[in-house]
Amino acid sequence: xxxxxxxxxxVEDSGSIAVVYESWLTKAGLSAQVVETGxxxxxxxxxxxxxxxxxxxxxxxxSGLDVLDAIxxxxxxxxxxxxxxxxxxxxxxxxxxxxxxxxxxxPAAEERLVTTTRNALEREVLQxxxxxxxxxxxxxxxxxxxxxxxxxxxxxxxxxxxxSQSNASVFITGESGTGKEVCAAAIHKASPRRKSRFxxxxxAAIPKDLIESEIFGHLKGAFTGATSDRDGAAMAAxxxxxxxxxICEMDISLQSKLLRFLQTGTVQKVGxxxxxxxxxxxxxxxxRDPVQEVEEGRFREDLYYRLHVVPVLLxxxxxxxxxxxxxxxxxxxxxxxxxxxxxxxxAPEAEDILLSYRWPGNVRxxxxxxxxxxxxxxxETIEADMLNVSGGGVISPRTGHSDKVxxxxxxxxIQLNLAQPFADIEREIIEAAIIxxxxxxxxxSQMLDLSPSTIYRKKEAWDQA
Numbered sequence: 001x002x003x004x005x006x007x008x009x010x011v012e013d014s015g016s017i018a019v020v021y022e023s024w025l026t027k028a029g030l031s032a033q034v035v036e037t038g039x040x041x042x043x044x045x046x047x048x049x050x051x052x053x054x055x056x057x058x059x060x061x062x063s064g065l066d067v068l069d070a071i072x073x074x075x076x077x078x079x080x081x082x083x084x085x086x087x088x089x090x091x092x093x094x095x096x097x098x099x100x101x102x103x104x105x106x107p108a109a110e111e112r113l114v115t116t117t118r119n120a121l122e123r124e125v126l127q128x129x130x131x132x133x134x135x136x137x138x139x140x141x142x143x144x145x146x147x148x149x150x151x152x153x154x155x156x157x158x159x160x161x162x163x164s165q166s167n168a169s170v171f172i173t174g175e176s177g178t179g180k181e182v183c184a185a186a187i188h189k190a191s192p193r194r195k196s197r198f199x200x201x202x203x204a205a206i207p208k209d210l211i212e213s214e215i216f217g218h219l220k221g222a223f224t225g226a227t228s229d230r231d232g233a234a235m236a237a238x239x240x241x242x243x244x245x246x247i248c249e250m251d252i253s254l255q256s257k258l259l260r261f262l263q264t265g266t267v268q269k270v271g272x273x274x275x276x277x278x279x280x281x282x283x284x285x286x287x288r289d290p291v292q293e294v295e296e297g298r299f300r301e302d303l304y305y306r307l308h309v310v311p312v313l314l315x316x317x318x319x320x321x322x323x324x325x326x327x328x329x330x331x332x333x334x335x336x337x338x339x340x341x342x343x344x345x346x347a348p349e350a351e352d353i354l355l356s357y358r359w360p361g362n363v364r365x366x367x368x369x370x371x372x373x374x375x376x377x378x379x380e381t382i383e384a385d386m387l388n389v390s391g392g393g394v395i396s397p398r399t400g401h402s403d404k405v406x407x408x409x410x411x412x413x414i415q416l417n418l419a420q421p422f423a424d425i426e427r428e429i430i431e432a433a434i435i436x437x438x439x440x441x442x443x444x445s446q447m448l449d450l451s452p453s454t455i456y457r458k459k460e461a462w463d464q465a
Contacts, residue, residue, distance in 0.1 A: 008032040008053075009044060011053060013058070021034075025117060028117075041067060042067060052080075082422070100422065144160050145189075153323060163310045165190075165191065170311075172311075174313060175314075177317075180314060183312060184198075201244055204246035213270050216269055219271035221271065231269075238279055239280075241283055243284070247286050252298065316362055317366065332374070335371050342380045350386070353389060355441070356439075356440070369388060430458065
């Protein structure tokens with residue numbers, strides 16, 4: 001049977017066991033092929049056509065771990081499930097380090113083997129889809145002024161693409177420093193309104209008694225200090241986009257006037273009894289929870305529903321994976337040029353810190369940390385000790401997961417149930433190591449002899465699950 005017609009490759013030197021595995025998979029509607037040696041397996045994998053490999057670790061010609069190494073180094077693009085009679089934690093860690101997806105202990109139960117194989121096939125499909133999406137955006141190169149191709153940001157780019165051709169109001173939410181104004185400007189630049197003005201107004205930065213005038217304009221003498229007639233932001237943005245940042249800071253007495261403006265499309269200057277028609281698209285943003293603001297009476301419910309037509313949630317920097325390194329590198333080159341310094345890159349240990357820090361202030365905080373490092377140091381490479389990120393910013397290794405901490409027998413031992421899926425064993429080992437190392441991923445990577453980037457990738461996948 002040609003390997004091109006099979007999804008699963010069984011690498012098992014025991015003929016009787018291999019026949020059983022193959023029959024189980026066939027009964028479950030999965031096609032499989034059996035080989036006895038590591039060399040045979042690698043030859044067929046290199047030919048292509050297989051998506052999942054069920055790999056015995058004890059082979060007549062080489063160790064299954066060596067097969068894993070070859071698959072990883074040659075980037076052969078298959079998902080490997082290790083099947084072995086050796087159920088030690090050391091073996092599990094070795095298999096994990098070499099890229100195994102899951103771990104099944106012999107004698108394997110039919111349901112366990114079939115379920116694990118199906119999960120591996122689904123994972124392979126998902127990974128391929130994710131890779132295609134990322135490759136598509138990387139080729140397209142249109143990240144709308146943002147930096148990074150993490151999955152949360154790709155979702156934002158797709159939303160910007162979709163909403164830019166509409167006139168619907170957009171409500172952007174996200175923590176401070178996540179780029180809400182960048183997102184609003186991107187929507188404007190991608191829209192048919194891009195030839196007209198994009199006017200941004202920060203509702204939190206303008207005194208309460210002046211915000212109405214800033215939005216709608218005023219006549220000379222309308223209030224103390226009004227020495228001449230003045231158009232407001234709404235008229236300035238006629239034909240374009242008006243961005244109201246920190247909209248939830250707007251006084252509730254003014255919210256009714258904003259609602260009337262949205263309903264009628266007319267502007268009434270302070271001190272005037274005349275109405276002027278304007279054509280403006282509204283994009284607003286807040287770092288608060290708008291639903292909570294409505295529930296607590298600080299934001300009008302009718303205004304919320306008028307504005308909240310298309311919601312856009314910007315992810316915090318800590319949820320964007322390796323985007324932080326790309327953003328930091330971009331910031332570094334710009335700041336170094338401004339300061340007349342030669343810095344152009346980060347040392348691996350410095351990258352580990354960038355990836356493991358929580359960044360409560362998001363990109364603004366990252367920018368400040370890099371500027372601080374550039375100003376106070378000299379050289380071409382930012383070292384770990386140059387980054388001033390001390391404090392409570394280390395990412396918890398258990399974000400989005402159970403609060404249960406792995407049971408410890410001593411400082412360096414944990415109790416695990418080998419009957420559970422290898423993915424769970426792997427996660428327990430890594431998270432226990434991170435906790436043991438005081439939440440330091442670089443230290444945990446040294447303890448487990450794993451690359452820090454491997455741990456970060458796995459954590460990103462766990463947090464998105």
